[in-house]
Amino acid sequence: MTVRAGFLMIVGLTLSSPPAWAQQRGVPPSAPDTVPADLFADSNLISNTVHMSGTFVRNVVNVLFAQTATQTQRQTAVDQVRGQVIGGERLSSGDGFYLVRIQDDGTDGPLWKAIATLEALPYVEMAGPEALALNRLNRRKAYDRRNHP
Numbered sequence: 001m002t003v004r005a006g007f008l009m010i011v012g013l014t015l016s017s018p019p020a021w022a023q024q025r026g027v028p029p030s031a032p033d034t035v036p037a038d039l040f041a042d043s044n045l046i047s048n049t050v051h052m053s054g055t056f057v058r059n060v061v062n063v064l065f066a067q068t069a070t071q072t073q074r075q076t077a078v079d080q081v082r083g084q085v086i087g088g089e090r091l092s093s094g095d096g097f098y099l100v101r102i103q104d105d106g107t108d109g110p111l112w113k114a115i116a117t118l119e120a121l122p123y124v125e126m127a128g129p130e131a132l133a134l135n136r137l138n139r140r141k142a143y144d145r146r147n148h149p
Contacts, residue, residue, distance in 0.1 A: 027078050029071040031088040031096035039087070039099070040132065049108045056131040059104040060086070061114050062097050069123035074098075077121055081114040099130065 038044070039057060046058040061083065065074055078085060083100035090096040104110045111129060118127035 027075045033090040034087045056129040058108045060130045061100045064126040066123045073123040
């Protein structure tokens, strides 16, 4: 399985309680710019599995939709993995990465299944784990490579 780079810990954003939109099940039309305070809680982390080395959040997928993806397509994608948008990182383009929490079984198996499901959709540019270690500039570099090859 190939793991794409660019899905890494958000450093420098203020962690907060869930905003009002996160209390609803709907997917916002553009990426939110918040990170839940419990994202990197020990109970959410897993390390050095057969799928990936390092430490990452086992129940959150990072998703970047195609710029042409409609709100309905974004909702459909999140629904297909039975997820809920819990935050994200907005880019200067106005869109950005969505943090989608999925149901898990204590392993990283459901995470990789959700990633494969999302990456098979034509309106999803990238999907991957939320890994600890580096900073948000890596996400921006991945975004820039995609938009300015």
